[in-house]
Amino acid sequence: GRGSSSSLTSNYIGPEHSSTFTAWCNSHLRKAGTQIENIEEDFRNGLKLMLLLEVISGERLPRPDKGKMRFHKIANVNKALDFICSKGVKLVSIGAEEIVDGNVKMTLGMIWTIILRFAIQDISVEETSAKEGLLLWCQRKTAPYRNVNVQNFHISWKDGLALCALIHRHRPDLIDYSKLRKDDPIGNLNTAFEVAEKYLDIPKMLDAEDIVNTPKPDEKAIMTYVSCFYHAFAGAEQAETAANRICKVLAVNQENEKLMQEYEKLASELLEWIRRTIPWLENRVAEQSMRAMQQKLEDFRDYRRVHKPPKVQEKCQLEINFNTLQTKLRLSNRPAFMPSEGKMVSDIANAWKGLEQVEKGYEEWLLTEIRRLERLDHLAEKFKQKCSLHESWTAGMGDGSGNGKEELLSMKDYESASLMEIRALMRKHEAFESDLAAHQDRVEQIAAIAQELNELDYHDAVTINSRCQGICDQWDNLGTLTQKRRDSLERVEKLWETIDQLYLEFAKRAAPFNNWMDGAMEDLQDMFIVHSIEEIQSLITAHDQFKATLPEADKERMTTMGIQGEIVKIAQTYGIKLSGINPYTVLSPQDITNKWDAVKHLVPLRDQMLQEEVARQQSNERLRRQFAAQANIIGPWIQTKMEEISHVSVDIAGSLEEQMSSLKQYEQNIINYKSNIDKLEGDHQLSQESLIFDNKHTNYTMEHVRVGWEQLLTTIARTINEVENQILTRDAKGISQEQLNEFRASFNHFDRRHIPLEPHIQTNGMMDPDDFRACLISMGYDLGEVEFARIMTLVDSNNTGVVTFQAFIDFMTRETAETDTADQVMASFKILASDKTYITVEELRRELPPEQADYCISRMTKYVSGDAPPGALDYISFSSALYGESDL
Numbered sequence: 001g002r003g004s005s006s007s008l009t010s011n012y013i014g015p016e017h018s019s020t021f022t023a024w025c026n027s028h029l030r031k032a033g034t035q036i037e038n039i040e041e042d043f044r045n046g047l048k049l050m051l052l053l054e055v056i057s058g059e060r061l062p063r064p065d066k067g068k069m070r071f072h073k074i075a076n077v078n079k080a081l082d083f084i085c086s087k088g089v090k091l092v093s094i095g096a097e098e099i100v101d102g103n104v105k106m107t108l109g110m111i112w113t114i115i116l117r118f119a120i121q122d123i124s125v126e127e128t129s130a131k132e133g134l135l136l137w138c139q140r141k142t143a144p145y146r147n148v149n150v151q152n153f154h155i156s157w158k159d160g161l162a163l164c165a166l167i168h169r170h171r172p173d174l175i176d177y178s179k180l181r182k183d184d185p186i187g188n189l190n191t192a193f194e195v196a197e198k199y200l201d202i203p204k205m206l207d208a209e210d211i212v213n214t215p216k217p218d219e220k221a222i223m224t225y226v227s228c229f230y231h232a233f234a235g236a237e238q239a240e241t242a243a244n245r246i247c248k249v250l251a252v253n254q255e256n257e258k259l260m261q262e263y264e265k266l267a268s269e270l271l272e273w274i275r276r277t278i279p280w281l282e283n284r285v286a287e288q289s290m291r292a293m294q295q296k297l298e299d300f301r302d303y304r305r306v307h308k309p310p311k312v313q314e315k316c317q318l319e320i321n322f323n324t325l326q327t328k329l330r331l332s333n334r335p336a337f338m339p340s341e342g343k344m345v346s347d348i349a350n351a352w353k354g355l356e357q358v359e360k361g362y363e364e365w366l367l368t369e370i371r372r373l374e375r376l377d378h379l380a381e382k383f384k385q386k387c388s389l390h391e392s393w394t395a396g397m398g399d400g401s402g403n404g405k406e407e408l409l410s411m412k413d414y415e416s417a418s419l420m421e422i423r424a425l426m427r428k429h430e431a432f433e434s435d436l437a438a439h440q441d442r443v444e445q446i447a448a449i450a451q452e453l454n455e456l457d458y459h460d461a462v463t464i465n466s467r468c469q470g471i472c473d474q475w476d477n478l479g480t481l482t483q484k485r486r487d488s489l490e491r492v493e494k495l496w497e498t499i500d501q502l503y504l505e506f507a508k509r510a511a512p513f514n515n516w517m518d519g520a521m522e523d524l525q526d527m528f529i530v531h532s533i534e535e536i537q538s539l540i541t542a543h544d545q546f547k548a549t550l551p552e553a554d555k556e557r558m559t560t561m562g563i564q565g566e567i568v569k570i571a572q573t574y575g576i577k578l579s580g581i582n583p584y585t586v587l588s589p590q591d592i593t594n595k596w597d598a599v600k601h602l603v604p605l606r607d608q609m610l611q612e613e614v615a616r617q618q619s620n621e622r623l624r625r626q627f628a629a630q631a632n633i634i635g636p637w638i639q640t641k642m643e644e645i646s647h648v649s650v651d652i653a654g655s656l657e658e659q660m661s662s663l664k665q666y667e668q669n670i671i672n673y674k675s676n677i678d679k680l681e682g683d684h685q686l687s688q689e690s691l692i693f694d695n696k697h698t699n700y701t702m703e704h705v706r707v708g709w710e711q712l713l714t715t716i717a718r719t720i721n722e723v724e725n726q727i728l729t730r731d732a733k734g735i736s737q738e739q740l741n742e743f744r745a746s747f748n749h750f751d752r753r754h755i756p757l758e759p760h761i762q763t764n765g766m767m768d769p770d771d772f773r774a775c776l777i778s779m780g781y782d783l784g785e786v787e788f789a790r791i792m793t794l795v796d797s798n799n800t801g802v803v804t805f806q807a808f809i810d811f812m813t814r815e816t817a818e819t820d821t822a823d824q825v826m827a828s829f830k831i832l833a834s835d836k837t838y839i840t841v842e843e844l845r846r847e848l849p850p851e852q853a854d855y856c857i858s859r860m861t862k863y864v865s866g867d868a869p870p871g872a873l874d875y876i877s878f879s880s881a882l883y884g885e886s887d888l
Contacts, residue, residue, distance in 0.1 A: 013105065013108045013109045013112050013220065014105070014108075015104055015108070016210075016218060016221075017108050017112070017218065017220055017221055018039045018040070018104070018108060019205070019207070020205040020206060020218075020220075020221040020224055020225065021039055021108060021111045021112070021115070021224070022036060022038075022039045023203045023204060023205035024111075024115060024119075024203075024205055024224050024225075024228075025039070025052055025111065026203060027201075027202070027203045027228070028052055028055045028056055029048065029051065029052055029055065031055050032051050032054075032055050034048065034051065036048055039104075039107060039108065039111065040102045040103075040104045040107050040108075041102060043077075043099060043107060044073060044077075044099065044100050044101075044102055045068075045072075045073045045076060045100075046064065046073050046074075046075075046076025046077035046078075046079065046080055046096075046099075046100075047064055047076060049076070049077060049080045049099075050064055050076060050079060050080050050083075052114070053080055053083055053084070053114070056114070056118045056119075057083075057087075057118065061079055061080070061083050062079050064076045064079065070100065073100045074096045074097060074100050077096040077099045077100055078096045081094070081096060081110075084110075084113065084114065084117065087117055089113060089116075089117050091110070091113065094106050094109055094110050094113070112220055115220075115224050115227070116130070119224065119227045119228075119231070120134060120223060120224075120227050123137065123227065123230055131153075131223070134153075134223065134226060134227060134230060135150065135152070135153070137230060137234070138150045138162070138166065138226065141165075141166055141169045141170075141233075142162055142165040142166060142169065144169075145161070145165040145168075145169075145177070147159075147161050147182050148161050148162050148165045150162050152219075153219045153222045153223045153226070154216045154217045154218070154219050154222065155216055155217065157211070157217065157222055157226075158185060158211060158212060158217060159182055159185040159188060160180075160185050160186075160187070160188025160189035160190075160191070160192055160208070161180060161182065161188055163188070163189065163192035163196075163226075163229075164177060164180055164188055164191060164192050165177065166226075166229055166233075167192060167195055167196065167200070167229075170232075170233045170236065171199070171200075174195045174199050175191065175192075175195060185208075185211075185212050186208045186209065186212055189206075189208035189211060189212070190208050193206070193208070196228075196229070200229070200232050201232070202225075202228045202229065202232060205221065205224065205225045205228075206221055206222070206225055235834075238831050239831055239832050239847050240847075241828075241831075242827075242828035242829070242831035242832050242847070243828075243832060243847045243848050245824065245825070245828045246825060246828050246829065246832070246848060246852065246856075247848060247849060247852050249825050249882060250852045250855050250856070251852075252332045252334075253334070253855075253882060254851075254855060255328075256325065256328060256329060256332070256334060256337075259321065259324075259325045259328070260325065260337055260339075262321065263318065263321055263322060263325065263337075263339060263343075264339065264340060264343060266314065266317070266318050266321070267318060267339060267343040267348060268343065269314075270311065270314055270315060270318060270348060271342070271343065271347070271348065271351055273311060274311075274351045274352065274354070274355050275351075277303075277355060278354065278355055278358055281355070281358040281359050281362050282358050284362075284365055286369045286372075286373075287369075288373075288459035288460075289373070289459075290370065290373045290374060290377060293366065293369050293370050293373055294370065296366055297363070297366045297367070297370065297688065300362060300363055300366060301685065301688070304703075304706055305681055305706075309710065312710045312713065312714060313713065313717075315348060315352060315714075316713070316714045316717045316718065317717075318345075318348065319345055319718065319721075320717065320718065320721040322337075322339075322345055323721060323722075323725055324721070324724070324725060324728070325337055327725045327728055327729060327806075327810075328728075330810060331728070331729070331732040331733070333821070333883060334882075334883065334884055335883075335884030336797065363703065367693050370691070371693070372456060374529065374691070375456065375529070376453065376456055376458050376459075378527065378529050379449055379452060379453050379456070379458075380453060380458060380460075380464070381527060382449060382527055383446065383449045383450060383453065383464060383468075385525075385527070386442060386445060386446050386449070387446055387467055387468075387471060389442070389522065390439065390442055390443065390446065390471060391471070393405075393439060394406075394474060394478070405432075405478060406474075406477065406478065406481060408432075409432075409478065409481035409482060409484070409485050410481060410485075413425065420583075421583070422489070423583075424583030424584065425489055426489045426490075427504065427507070427583065427584040428583065428584060428585070429482075429485055429486060429489055431507055431511055431584055431585055432482070433482060433486070434511060434512075435511065435515070436478065436479075436482060438512075438515045443471060443472070443475050446468060446471055447468060447472065450464050450465060450468040502563055502566055502567045503567065503582050503583060503584050504584055505563050506560060506563045506564055506567070506582060506584070506585070507582060507584035507585035507587070509556070509559065509560040509563065510560055510585055510587045510592060511585060511587065513553075513556055513557065513560055513592065514587055514591070514592065514595065516553065517592075517595045517596065517598075517599055518595075520546070520553075520599050520602075521595075521598060521599055521602060523546065524599070524602040524603065524605070524606045525602065525606075528613075530613060530617065531691075531693075532617060533614065533617045533618065533621065535617075536610065536613045536614050536617050537614075539610060539613075540610050540614070543606060543607070543610060547603065550603075557592065557596055560592065561589060561592065561593075564589045619690075620687075620690055620692050623683065623686055623687050623690060623692060624687070624692060624695045624696075624697055625697055626683055627680070627683045627684060627687055627695060627697075627698070628695055628697035628698035628700075629697075630676070630679065630680050630683065631680060631698045631700035631701075631702075631705060632698050632700065633676075634676055634677065634680060634700070634705055635699075635700040635704065635705060635708065637673070638705070638708040638709060638712050639708070641666070641669075641670065641712055642708075642711065642712055642715060644666070645663070645666055645712075645715055645716055645719055646715075646719075648662050648663055648666070648719065655737045655740075655741075656723055656726050656727050656730065656737070656740065657727070659723050660720065660723050660724070660727070663716065663719055663720050663723060664720070666716055667716050667717075667720065670712060670713065670716055677705065677706075677709055680702065680705060681702065684702040722805075722806060725806055726740070726805070726806060726809060729806070729809050729810055729813065730809070730813075733813035735813050740809070743808065743809055743812050744805070746775055746778065746779060747767070747775065747805055747808055749775075750767055750771040750772070750774055750775040750778070751766070751767050751771060766802040766803065766804055766805075767802065767803045767808070768801065768802055768803075769792060769796075769801070769803070772792075772795070772803045772808070773788060775808075776788075776791070791811065794807075794811055795807040795808065795810070795811050821883065822879045822880050822882065822883040823879075825879040825882060825883075826875065826876055826879040826880075829875035829876075829878075829879060830875075832844070832847045832848075833875065837863070837865075837876065838863035838865070838868050838872040838873060838874060838875070839860075839863075839872070839873050839875045840869065840871060840872055840873070841857055841871055841873065844856050844857060844873070845857075856873075856875075856878065857873070859878060859881075860873035860874055860875060860877075860878045861873070861874050861877060861878070862874065
């Protein structure tokens with residue numbers, strides 16, 4: 001032994017130790033599946049003695065001699081004694097013969113030597129000797145307990161409280177210490193012995209009555225017994241420390257994995273939304289009705305105002321989360337995060353670009369379509385109006401008979417007519433022909449409108465075409481019938497007499513005047529569509545010109561009515577009985593008067609309609625000006641803010657926190673400005689609902705403002721995130737604000753991209769490789785090509801060709817990092833695994849909290865080796881993988 005343990009060797013060792021030593025030997029022998037009954041008999045042939053030493057030391061002894069002769073036994077005992085000597089123990093006067101002869105004193109002395117060397121000698125707390133070390137350990141562990149005061153290995157242990165305290169300190173679940181009494185030493189000792197045997201695998205080596213009834217209990221026996229507790233508990237504490245370290249490392253990995261899953265989920269959702277939205281924006285199939293197209297426009301406005309802005313923020317958030325995660329991984333010495341295929345930040349940016357690309361022409365297309373439909377609706381109405389006028393003309397003879405013009409032309413009335421009537425029929429037919437010619441114009445207009453509707457792709461072109469075809473066919477037929485009837489009438493014209501000149505005169509004047517009035521009424525009721533005050537003004541001018549022709553028309557009416565007056569006068573003078581019907585025309589004086597009244601009634605109505613339209617156009621102009629006034633303020637405001645934000649990180653020389661508070665002020669300022677954007681959106685909507693599509697008072701469209709606003713929100717969020725990451729880096733690396741300011745000063749000095757004469761060119765702090773190299777040299781780095789290339793891969797891992805401020809800071813501070821390494825984690829696992837190169841599921845569950853244990857079990861690979869039990873796990877490759885030295 002060493003130190004004071006050697007003095008213990010020479011003390012007399014009597015038979016009172018044999019039961020304790022026997023129990024101690026058996027606690028080891030049973031691991032080899034055997035035991036001894038009698039200590040002085042069972043070691044005599046040397047076989048179990050060799051076995052005991054193999055179990056305790058974990059080493060192999062030479063093969064024992066198999067024979068049963070005395071010299072065989074002596075040879076085996078000598079092999080055991082040689083092994084003990086080889087461990088540096090001096091055996092004082094112990095010889096093989098005495099052991100073989102069953103000398104009790106010698107045998108016990110030898111066993112005590114083994115106990116000292118293998119169970120006690122390695123206990124050394126703070127460089128003390130083995131015995132003092134064991135004593136110091138007991139004192140520290142029992143210090144908090146009342147009625148316990150360990151000063152030695154004899155009387156301090158008599159009342160059993162010291163043993164109970166030792167157990168309770170490590171396993172409070174096994175003993176209720178508060179119920180123990182000092183005056184029950186036998187009970188206390190037996191409690192300790194039973195609990196130790198049942199739960200701690202320490203066999204009973206002492207007898208309670210012996211201890212209590214001896215003035216000074218045996219020191220060697222108690223030391224032997226207490227050393228078993230040290231071996232049971234001291235190992236557990238080491239394991240606890242190792243477990244804590246592993247938990248810490250696993251927690252970092254679990255948190256990072258959670259962030260990775262979150263990124264993947266966010267990215268998938270955003271890409272899915274883009275994938276769903278693009279086809280909707282790509283679909284440029286026009287609706288047939290104005291209502292449906294306006295609904296499409298409303299949907300698009302909703303998408304731009306309600307659905308897209310949160311996605312803009314999501315995309316920005318995603319980039320921020322990605323940067324934060326990468327920073328955390330870098331700080332905890334983990335490999336960078338690679339998102340799964342198709343979910344890189346660049347993939348999302350490309351998908352987003354694709355979305356904005358298809359969005360670009362969509363609103364323009366909608367508005368063009370709405371204009372087209374508006375024009376179509378207008379033309380279709382006009383077409384129906386003219387068709388109705390024409391159809392009612394062809395359907396009526398004007399004599400109330402309900403027969404149409406075709407029946408009229410097909411009548412054979414001239415066959416039985418008098419001379420007078422035939423002449424009348426002839427004149428009537430001439431009047432009809434002039435009427436027919438007057439309607440030619442309208443038929444051509446109807447055909448022209450139908451053609452334009454076809455060219456503009458009107459949705460119900462089929463109906464339009466069939467109606468137009470009907471009118472044209474009927475018109476051709478009317479022409480044919482007219483010619484036939486004229487031929488028939490001319491055949492019998494020689495029968496006609498001279499006809500009353502005045503009737504003829506009336507008919508000639510009345511027909512064109514009536515057609516003029518028809519035209520006037522049609523014009524006065526004509527539909528119109530305008531988009532500006534100038535257009536409505538020109539309609540008003542035309543209307544005023546029309547009103548100026550009314551006196552002339554009235555003169556014509558008076559003249560015509562004067563003819564009728566003459567007829568009546570002549571009839572009265574010569575007593576002619578008038579039939580009341582003018583044979584040359586279906587128009588009566590009453591018709592002329594009624595129609596004239598109708599024309600005069602329509603004039604003020606037309607005035608009113610035109611004035612209402614003027615008011616509407618003025619209101620539209622007000623809307624344009626109102627929108628422009630705001631847009632001309634908001635647009636420049638957004639530009640200014642963008643420029644100011646880009647200056648903050650460069651111009652503020654103070655701490656990162658000062659930069660952050662400055663940026664937060666900007667952010668608040670921007671958030672408070674949102675109501676102006678909303679107000680502008682409201683006015684924009686009013687404009688579109690009033691079908692206003694152009695505005696000469698401003699260069700800013702709503703779309704300009706929306707895009708600028710989204711960029712502004714994204715820029716402030718990104719800038720704040722960059723500063724947050726710098727703070728994160730600074731704090732994690734433990735560098736001071738002064739160092740950071742120094743780094744920033746060097747960086748700004750070499751960042752040539754800040755062109756002082758053109759402050760609006762702002763690149764947010766990036767160096768190109770040449771500037772970066774100059775900067776490093778200025779800070780004392782001696783750089784060869786290879787070393788510089790290696791540093792570039794660290795600071796520009798994505799090969800962008802520039803070095804950001806963030807990357808620069810990370811590089812400058814990397815050397816000072818204090819992080820766990822894979823080797824430290826491996827060493828910790830090795831302790832938990834009791835020095836094995838593999839670890840079992842049971843050991844992990846026993847040493848780690850459930851969550852961390854599950855994490856390890858689910859990720860560790862099988863340990864494949866001949867001597868490993870089934871279910872053994874490989875903690876070495878797992879530890880490397882944690883630090884990215886291989887793949888988990």
